[in-house]
Amino acid sequence: MPGPGPTIADIARAAEVSTATVSHALNGTGRLADGTRRRVREVAAGLGYGSRRGPRTRTLGLAVTTYAGSAWDFAGIAYFSRLLTSATSAAHAHGYALTTLPADRGGEPLWHTLAVDGMLLLDSPAGDPVLRALRARGMPLVFDGRPADPWPSDTWVDNDHASTTRDVLDHLATSGARRIALHSGYGREFYTGAVTSAYEQWCAQRGADPLVIPFDPDDGAGHAFDGAFGGPARPDAVYCVYDPGGRQALAAAARHGIRTPHDLLLVCASEDPAYARNDPPVTTVTLDPERIAVRAVSALVALIESGQAESPGQLTVEAGLRVRTSSLPPDMY
Numbered sequence: 311m312p313g314p315g316p317t318i319a320d321i322a323r324a325a326e327v328s329t330a331t332v333s334h335a336l337n338g339t340g341r342l343a344d345g346t347r348r349r350v351r352e353v354a355a356g357l358g359y360g361s362r363r364g365p366r367t368r369t370l371g372l373a374v375t376t377y378a379g380s381a382w383d384f385a386g387i388a389y390f391s392r393l394l395t396s397a398t399s400a401a402h403a404h405g406y407a408l409t410t411l412p413a414d415r416g417g418e419p420l421w422h423t424l425a426v427d428g429m430l431l432l433d434s435p436a437g438d439p440v441l442r443a444l445r446a447r448g449m450p451l452v453f454d455g456r457p458a459d460p461w462p463s464d465t466w467v468d469n470d471h472a473s474t475t476r477d478v479l480d481h482l483a484t485s486g487a488r489r490i491a492l493h494s495g496y497g498r499e500f501y502t503g504a505v506t507s508a509y510e511q512w513c514a515q516r517g518a519d520p521l522v523i524p525f526d527p528d529d530g531a532g533h534a535f536d537g538a539f540g541g542p543a544r545p546d547a548v549y550c551v552y553d554p555g556g557r558q559a560l561a562a563a564a565r566h567g568i569r570t571p572h573d574l575l576l577v578c579a580s581e582d583p584a585y586a587r588n589d590p591p592v593t594t595v596t597l598d599p600e601r602i603a604v605r606a607v608s609a610l611v612a613l614i615e616s617g618q619a620e621s622p623g624q625l626t627v628e629a630g631l632r633v634r635t636s637s638l639p640p641d642m643y
Contacts, residue, residue, distance in 0.1 A: 316357040317423050325353040337442040359447070370401050370610060371426035373411040375440045376433040376499050381414035382527075387553055388581035389599050390432070393454070396603035397430065404611045421447075428614045430454060430606055433499040452610040454602055456500040456624065465619045467606045469597050469629040471501055475508035477631055478549050478577050478595060485639050487547035487575050491521040491538060493559060494551040505551050521545055525552050532562030539566040547575035547637075553582060556592050576636040590635035601627045 318332045325332065327350060334340030335350035336359075342350075372394070374384045384390040394410060401408040409426060421443035428450035434441050436458035444451060445461075453466035460466065482490050492509045494502060506522065513520040523534050538545055539562055550556045556578030560570065568574050570590060577593045578585060585592040605625050612620050 316354070316359050321350065321354045321357060321359060324357060325350050336446045337439065339442070366427045366614070367425050368405060369407040369409055369426045370607070371409050371411060371424055371429040372397060372432070373429065373440060374413055374432040375438050376435055376497055377413060378438065378440055379414060381412075384413055389553060389597065392581055393432070393599035393603045396600040397607055400604045400607035404607065406611065428452070428610045430610060431457070433497070433501065434458065435498040450610060450613045452606050452613065454606055458500065463619055463622050465609050465613065465622055465625065467602045467609065467625045467627060469627055471504035472508040474595060474629040475505050476512055479509065479512045481631060481633070482547040482549065482575050482577065482637060485575055485637055489518070489521070489543065489545045490547040490549065491523050491545035492549050492551065493523045493525050493555045495522050496525040496527070496552065502551065509549070523548070525555055527554060529558055530561065531565070532558035532560075535559060535562035539563065539568060546573070550576070550578040553578070553580040556580060556585060560588070570636050571638060572640050586634065593634045593637035594632045596630045596632060598627050598629060
């Protein structure tokens, strides 16, 4: 079977430049003279870069490009592990294999030559180098989570994060919370910004001062909460945006002698079933990764096989609030 097309090394040899220059020229990065950038792109086009060669591979690719280049185990996080399982099943149902790329390979040039028919990109941040490389190839793409700068023809599957955030905050307020903190502000993907913006708007509408506590994935003891939990304006509720956040908040609360839910109401966005077994059981927000995976794979296969997106823009999957003891008034259980 013919190969997927010329590599950046092939283009570099033909254009008599370095592979780094080719990468910069194709991705629109670096400080290159306009003439050099144009010549490299002309050579690449002449060699057939970005065009399909040979039969389809019947293979889809999947990559989590938030923190691309960092060796973090996204497959160990419940959201991603559940999505990967469902995406694999959905791909198989359509007759495709699914290749999952490790996060630490996000900075490599493999994206210029990866032999797949289309890619699912999860949590693509602003300035995503993987996205730039795939766009340069004309690779069919579908996103889990809104890309930072979507093209008119792009399709992405996502939840309505603003609506979900308001639902969580309204639930906490109904349970008696008067000072709700948000545990957020770490990632650059759309999800983080959308939740934080909705939280700040909700606070502004009620004349409340927002309190955003920074999340750190390595802060297992929850020291980021120490200032808020030890101060005079201690929050009486916390909404954690990231999967480990609920455990961090509980660890900090225990250290400060704060009881949940008597002194602190808690909600965490997570797919981890361990939260339901906690004492007390923790209220969680499910983003329904299984349905997201099925819709994303179906949209990608349709794009590959028809050559155009059936429904450009966002395909919305409803999130769900699983109410448990941690966010209910003590007199309700």
